[in-house]
Amino acid sequence: MYFRGKALFWLPLCLLIVLFGCESNHPDSAPAGVARGEYDRDEGSPDSSDESIAPQRPIVLGFSQLGTESDWRNANSLSVKEAAKEAGIELLFENAEQSQEKQFEAIRGFIDKKVDLIAVAPVVQSGWDDILKEAQLAGIPVIIVDRAVDILDASQYVTLIGSDFYEEGRKAGKYLLDKMANSPGPVGIVELKGTAGSTPSIDRGRGFHDTIGEQSKFRVLKSEYVDFTHERGREVMRSLLQELGEEIQVLYSHNDDMALGAIEAIEEYGLRPGKDMIIISVDGTRKALEKMVQGKINCVVECNPLLGPNLMQAVNELMEGRTLPKRIVTPETVFTEVTAEREVHNRKY
Missing domain, CATH: 3.40.50.2300 (Response regulator)
Incomplete structure (x- = not known):
């Protein structure tokens, strides 16, 4: 009776040990509390990444x-x-x-x-x-x-x-000083400015005037606000040509769109832009450089958009x-x- 009772005591314990050993040796098993596949296969340790964390929202x-x-x-x-x-x-x-x-x-x-x-x-x-x-x-x-x-x-x-819009104006002025170095003067200039009160209109004008002001032979005949647009450039240039005609030897435009419109008006008037009148502009658009290749614009100061x-x-x-x-x-x-x-x-x- 003693032996039979002892055997009955150890039999369930042996079965538990066998079952535990089988489970722990299963290739798909994982440590307690870790789902299958969520640990490093090489190291046998839990993966440091947490896929439950939501991605950060964009700026x-x-x-x-x-x-x-x-x-x-x-x-x-x-x-x-x-x-x-x-x-x-x-x-x-x-x-x-x-x-x-x-x-x-x-x-x-x-x-x-x-x-x-x-x-x-x-x-x-x-x-x-x-x-x-x-x-x-x-x-x-x-x-x-x-x-x-x-x-x-x-x-x-x-x-x-x-x-640096002021420096752009200075570059335009320096080009004109070099281009007209051998001209006795006076040199008549018209200026097409952009939007009144805008930084490029203020500083491009100031830089240009400060630079050419070093020589008295340069005279700014007219300076007009033209809002940086092609259409207004053409309209205002037509008016300036009717008023001043061939007194205008130089056009300084604060951007390419106004310069391109002004070129149309100059050609309508019968003058050759780039030859009969020096054209200086600011921006560096493809259309302006194409006009330069044709000889209709003399200088473009780049302004990178x-x-x-x-x-x-x-x-x-x-x-x-x-x-x-x-x-x-x-x-x-x-x-x-x-x-x-x-x-x-x-x-x-």
């Missing part, structure tokens, strides 16, 4: 573009959109069509949507203090793109990305907590008749 950038007034502006908008897509940044794009009030509305909309950052290409320099203060109070960093803002508190924006990659880099660096310089200037060059034919096919806009 949201609100961008207020000022308009569609030129080929340059359209290239600038496309650059921003393409760069945002490539960087995986969600872009809320609003076009103000030359209205500062619409830009204010767009910025307030971005604030309401609680975007991560705001970028603005301002129509004009002045009038930004209050709206930028609203963004600052909402804790949303602001990046200024292309054109500057004239505000009392510079802490209301992080950085300005774009061209492809600012999208610069903007997205700044956005990413800000989100990573890095500090940016207050001014980021894009590299640019000057095109002349000699370089235009070589460069025209490389233009993306």
Whole structure:
């Protein structure tokens, strides 16, 4: 009886040991609390990755573009959109069509949507203090793109990305000094400016005048605001030719679209642009370089519109907590008749 009772005691225990041993040696078995397949096959330890963690949401950038007034502006908008897509940044794009009030509305909309950052290409320099203060109070960093803002508190924006418009004006002036070095003068000049109050109109004009002012033989006969558009360039140039005729020896245009419109008016008048009248422009669009190849434009100072990659880099660096310089200037060059034919096919806009 004692032996039989002892055997009955050990029999269940042996069965448990056998079953446990079989289970632990099964190739698909896993440590307690770890599902099959969730451990490293080489190391035999739990995988460090956690697939249950949701992916981080994309950065949201609100961008207020000022308009569609030129080929340059359209290239600038496309650059921003393409760069945002490539960087995986969600872009809320609003076009103000030359209205500062619409830009204010767009910025307030971005604030309401609680975007991560705001970028603005301002129509004009002045009038930004209050709206930028609203963004600052909402804790949303602001990046200024292309054109500057004239505000009392510079802490209301992080950085300005774009061209040095004053230097562009100086480059245009330096070209004219070299081109007309052997001319006794006087040299009559007409100037087609962009939008009144905009940074490029102010600084391109100032840089040009400061440079040619070194020689008294240069006379600016007329200086007109033409809003950076092709149509207005043609209209205003027609009027200037009717008023001044062949007194005009030089046209300085603040952008290519106005210059291209002015060339049409010059040819209608019976003069040869680039020969009877020196044409100097700013931008560097494909259409302008094509006119240079034809000998109808003498000099184009480059203003690079492809600012999208610069903007997205700044956005990413800000989100990573890095500090940016207050001014980021894009590299640019000057095109002349000699370089235009070589460069025209490389233009993306």
